[in-house]
Amino acid sequence: MSQASLPIFQLPQITRPRRIEGRITGLYRTSGEGFETIPVERLDLGYDGIAGDRHGGLTRKSGGREPWYPRGTEMRNERQLSILAPDELAAIAAAMDIAELRPEWIGGNLLLEGIAQLTWLPPRTLLFFANGVTLKIDGDNGPCRFAGRSIAEKVGGGTDVELGFVQAARKRRGLVAWVEKPGTIAAGESFEARLPEQWIYQG
Known part of the structure; x- marks a missing residue:
């Protein structure tokens, strides 16, 4: 096929990095084996995340979020x-008609301010912290009934609150990330989010 006969390739919509x-x-x-977290002043982060934390480790077992694998892979x-x-936590609480929603109740590790619509940061975004740590965003954290049940145990409401969280937290439940460059982060520390160039695939 000659160059002249090749189909015209139209570039997808591209958003510049920022x-x-x-x-x-x-x-x-986390403290022990529980899902809920407790406040600390610092976090020591290795390539395996937070040492001893429930969600730490270089690997994990697949669950309901990965239906393409047998559970436990x-x-x-x-x-x-x-x-x-x-x-975003305040917006979820308002939608659920509860007084507050604390990060600890749903297993949060970092509470960050300064970025509007944090949950919408794209995958591959890098967070560069002032003391040298770098985190890489994998993507949004889909809300689940497990977290909703934790909230219900604090504020009451039973299954209505448990299921209500899943609906209210959709698209604003935050992000999950992994450690690209280890070190220590501290409360009050500044960071810079570097968003990659984003391509909207339309194939």
Whole structure:
């Protein structure tokens, strides 16, 4: 086929890369085997995430989020850290008609401010923290009944609250990330989010 007869390739919609600054307003980790987290002043992060944390490790077992594998299949752990935003938590609480929604109740590790619609940051976004740590965003964290049940245990409401969280938190439940460059992060530390060039596939 000659060059002249090749089909015309139209570039997809492209959004240019950009940078956004933010700040850590809270840090949390699990204590023991439980799902909920507790506030801490610092987090020591290795390539396996938070050492000893429920969601730490280089690998993890597949679950309901990965129906293409038999449940319990060992796979890469791209969900080492759960990242949340205060404004999104407040919006979820308002939608659920509850007074507050604390990061600890739904297993949050980092509470970040300064980025509007945090949950919508694209995969491959890098978070560069002032003290040298780099986190890589895998994607959004889909809400589940397990987290909803944790909220219901705090505020009451039973199954209505449990299921209500899944609906209210859709598209604003935060992000999951993994450690690209290890080190220590501290509450109050600044960071820069570097969003990659984004292509909208239309094939």
